[in-house]
Amino acid sequence: MQTLYRIANAIDALNTRVGNVIAWAAFLMVLIQFGVVILRYVFAFSNTALSESIWYLHGLLFMIGAGYTLLYDGHVRVDVFYREASQRYKAWVDLLGSVVFIIPLCILTIWLSWGYVINAWRVLEGSTELAGLPLIFLYKTVIWVFAAFVGLQALSTGIKAFLFLMGRWPRYSPGPMSWDQPGAAEQS
Template sequence: MRAIANSIDWFNERIGRTVAWLALLIVLVQFLIVIGRYVFGIGSIWLQELITYMFGFIFMLGAAYTLKHDGHVRVDIFYREAPARTKAIINLVGSLVFLIPICLLILWIAWPYVMQSWAVWEGSTEASGIPARYLQKTAILAFAVLMALQGLSMAFRSILALRGDQRELDTLSGGSD
């Protein structure tokens, strides 16, 4: 169980760290757009759409990384001060009852939407836009898969903690990640 959780965590860690570089790229592209528009009087719909694509990829592909690092907004009235075993129960139930089923629902609903986009090689509605909207929509499926996998990792780690695994209990208590 730990090996699977570690593999999922490693995978989402790599994806998260990779897509984080898109934030820098967004700044650079936006700088180019501003220089092009205000210094040279040139506009680029393609570059403007690229910023939207990159932001979507950061958000959708980085969500599981954020979950792995407990960075999502949580109403933690009870969670923050709860004992490690209570946190493990909350994480287990949250993953199995809420997170994974919602991810499966997203996959089920988004699959035809994304496949239709691929079937017609959907592109931008703008004449000079990016001719690959299907890639942007595919991020929806990737989001659901990555989040479900991270939910599975959380569930496995919660089970280990509930079985008395000291490393997982320490992590839930606020120890090392």
């Protein structure tokens, strides 16, 4: 059981670090957008690469930050029943949701996007605009990064739910937990 605790803790730590780093993309996106507006409307100057960098950052923010959002329970859901449910009910919903829906969806995402991403790398696909960024092949690779981070976080959520349902954790929360609290779990 200690191994499961360590795995969930490592995944949570990874997604927390990644989320904290990728959050800077929002700040950078705002700065670039401000610069683009000033250049366009004050100096009548337009730059395709700067404009494209905004949507690159926007995509990175949402795709790479999705695992972090799942960790902190920030995804949109209809929680009419979940919100007021018991911890046991929430653990079952999260365990089944992770195993039946999220992890298979992440695997399917990688499988279905395989040719799409590989072909982009094969030709080192770039922007369709002459002065655009030549990084579309890297941008498409973020599909796999998204699936990996969300899939890992779903695994962590499933582990936490499983450990709670097995009586190895005193209270249930899909979010980050202090896995090394005294008495939190029996050393098995």
